[in-house]
Amino acid sequence: MRATVIHGPRDIRLEDVPDPEVRLATDALVRVVASCVCGSDLWPYRGVTETSEPGRIGHEFVGVVEDMGSEVATLKVGDFVIAPFALSDNTCVHCRNGVHTSCERGAWWGGRDEHDLPIDAGQGEAVRVPMADGTLVATPGMPDDAAIPSLLTLSDVMGTGHHAAVSAGVGPRTTVVVVGDGAVGLCGVLAAKRLGAERVIAMSRHSDRQEVARAFGATDIVEERGDAGVARVRDLLGGVGADSVLECVGTKESMQQAIDSARPGGRVGYVGVPAGGAELPIRQLFGSNVSVGGGVAPVRGYLEELLAATMDGSIDPGRVFDLHLPLEQVADAYAAMDERRSIKVLLRP
Amino acid sequence: MRATVIHGPRDIRLEDVPDPEVRLATDALVRVVASCVCGSDLWPYRGVTETSEPGRIGHEFVGVVEDMGSEVATLKVGDFVIAPFALSDNTCVHCRNGVHTSCERGAWWGGRDEHDLPIDAGQGEAVRVPMADGTLVATPGMPDDAAIPSLLTLSDVMGTGHHAAVSAGVGPRTTVVVVGDGAVGLCGVLAAKRLGAERVIAMSRHSDRQEVARAFGATDIVEERGDAGVARVRDLLGGVGADSVLECVGTKESMQQAIDSARPGGRVGYVGVPAGGAELPIRQLFGSNVSVGGGVAPVRGYLEELLAATMDGSIDPGRVFDLHLPLEQVADAYAAMDERRSIKVLLRP
Incomplete structure (x- = not known):
């Protein structure tokens, strides 16, 4: 598949990478429907934080479950899911306290899971999602295409x-x-x-x-x-x-x-x-x-509440996306945000 | 009357000073029944903060109203009153928000009032209290002597x-x-x-x-x-x-x-x-x-609630006073707290 790799300041490339697959019984494989660029992605892009070696990037995406491990209980193949910008088990004491970003088993997109296996990042075509039951939230039914920008904002x-x-x-x-x-x-x-x-x-x-x-x-x-x-x-x-x-x-x-x-x-x-x-x-x-x-927002803890508000039309946060680009143009997306030509760019694989 | 004056590091003296009297229609004159030394009084005592000229000291006291100006409405002569460590009008927007320490007309014991008149401090025999209606809270009836330490803690x-x-x-x-x-x-x-x-x-x-x-x-x-x-x-x-x-x-x-x-x-x-x-x-x-x-505690805003809890015996904070001394020994009181021989010293004029 293709996924975004940052090589250094202002060096964003869409590359061919190995296709992800279910590795653990608690994994899900998600085909990305939309992802986007975050203001914090601009830090390595601008060289404010160092990129010591090429790495996957992107931590906001929504998509459809294509496959999953035997222990995943709350999802099914075909579900449309929202991925928060941090992975969490949703069961540890910190998650129960609503602080999912301090999850005892927490991990980050583009990082490593608790078995030291690499985790895909969001700006790509597909993602292996560890701790899928804890991390992902499925929408009730398949959303209209018009709803996707707002649903994507729930990632972050x-x-x-x-x-x-x-x-x-x-x-x-x-x-x-x-x-x-x-x-x-x-x-x-x-x-x-x-x-x-x-x-x-x-x-x-x-x-x-x-x-x-x-x-x-x-x-x-x-x-x-x-x-x-x-x-x-x-x-x-x-x-x-x-x-x-x-x-x-x-x-x-x-x-x-x-x-x-x-x-x-x-x-x-x-x-x-x-x-x-x-x-x-x-x-x-x-x-x-x-x-x-x-602090770092425990968005997983707010997801059900904000998903309901989005589905019933109380909020329409998708308006923050003032530029939609195909994933091929991910480098342009970064430049548009860097130059403040765009508030936020949505990417479609 | 006699009142405590700090002259410099470890130089605390009980001195004869002018008798206070009602100067403004909103003043009350309070005869001090008990006062005490605060941990923050040790800062100038230890020379951590500078004493540029001799000054009155002490910001915690309880006492009895002896006289008052014509506009004081909530008190009467003979009332036993608690003085919070900061003066406030209890009517401005910040007081209504419960942040009496940010009162628009706020002042401090030993400082100056809004007319630039000097305000007595607490470690003395009597105190002119500006904005008496806002600042002071009267107890329901005259408390037992045994209750005075707990009531005094409500000052600070x-x-x-x-x-x-x-x-x-x-x-x-x-x-x-x-x-x-x-x-x-x-x-x-x-x-x-x-x-x-x-x-x-x-x-x-x-x-x-x-x-x-x-x-x-x-x-x-x-x-x-x-x-x-x-x-x-x-x-x-x-x-x-x-x-x-x-x-x-x-x-x-x-x-x-x-x-x-x-x-x-x-x-x-x-x-x-x-x-x-x-x-x-x-x-x-x-x-x-x-x-x-x-931050700096708006104790005036909590006074009614904590007074009720003290009067009904739910709390007995007066136990923090492990040394009671006559006002004459105010210098010993400072030394005892400075040397951590005492948690907190109560002074009786």
Whole structure:
């Protein structure tokens, strides 16, 4: 089959690789229907993180079960399934606590399973899925083609935006600020709206992203950044600051923006992978009683809830995909996201 | 009257100062019945923070209203009152949000009020209390002398320990670790027990403090610190870590101990004033989804609830006072706490 391999900075290739097959009794073999490029895939693409040797890449995909091992109990051949960006057994104590990203048997796409067998990544034609019962969630019936973009966001960005909102304590009548207008930030707007927020202020300078933010439920857009952005947010919120702030970028500046935008006693929910130097200013947090929670999103734990909301039409997060390309053009997909010509690119094998 | 003045490191004096009187229509004049020394008073005492000029000290006291201005509506002369460690109007948006320490008109004992008039501190014979309606809470009737130590803890340490527990999300069936065996940490044990914690592990090396911790509801004592302490906690909790960790010290080491003791997805509630270098390790927090919340405790917001619990005998936090001295011996009180001969010293004018 063909799968995406990263060789180094800005060197993305679609290559012929061995066909995956069921190796363990708990495996499923999934034919990929759609995958996509994540903001975090741009880190090795840009050389921010090192690529020491060529490796498979991509951790978001949906597809159809083609084969499975004898012990897989919750799936059947022909099921349409959603794969979260992390593998988990869904039974250990951490999974039961809802923190599937800390699963005792957890693994990552493109990595190794507990038997040290290689795991395929998402940007390819097929994937061997270890711990299939724990990792995959099947849709009720075969979805329409039009539903696929929204279902694909449940692999990562919608669950991650939801995690930011939950971690920031968003609920009915909450005032919310979302820092970051990437796909995760936009999904954070949608999640906050869905959870009942009264006011959702999206911080964005890009008209295309502002448009999606408004469609997702943003009540206000703030284009300013830094101190000017904080002043504008406070002005919109009666001088008080927000109850809940979703930090969806991961830089020191964006985290500071988020903390400064919270009211005393407010909560910052962060899901941006922390980039260099992003320590937290504890004295400021102490004095203002602003709390900080979140982290790598346990999207598996949210999947059933968000799948139901997607299927019944309450949310349509698939709008974050503003470019659809065939898998052959995966290198173009990376370039489009790198150059911010696209919010998020969907790939079809 | 006589009041305590700090002149510099280890230079605490009881001096004659002007008698306070009602200056504003919203003032009350309170005759102090009992006050005490706080762990944070030891910072200037030890020279960790600078004393640039002699200043009043003490921010915890209870007493009786002797006089008040014409606009004070919720108190009457003769009321026994509890003074939280921060002054607040109890009406602004931050107070309504329960964050009285961020009150728009907030002030501090020994500081200046909004008219730049000096405010007395707590370790003296009497205190002019600005914003008396907002700041003070009267007990229902005159308490027994035996109840005074517990009521005095509501000025700070009991409310602060409670804030740590609330910020750490303690509730029914929670597993809890308390880092710090000072008066605040011990009150944190009591607060966690009161909030329904199933397991409360107190980290303490001192037999006298261990005894109070057990009386307050600790189910386990861990004497080890650092990695050995974390290993012992995990061992006690089935290898998982605690749902809630109360950080009641404020050093980099104690915060790290707290974070390391939390399970993935767990919560650290911190109330220790952050000492130098206590930045938070965001990459570790991100990977484990451990959240950090808390700060300077808005004890005024908890006062009615904790007063009711004290009056009905549900809690008896006054046990943290293991030394009672007359105000004349205030310098001895500081020395006893500095040398850890006493957990906390109560002073009677």
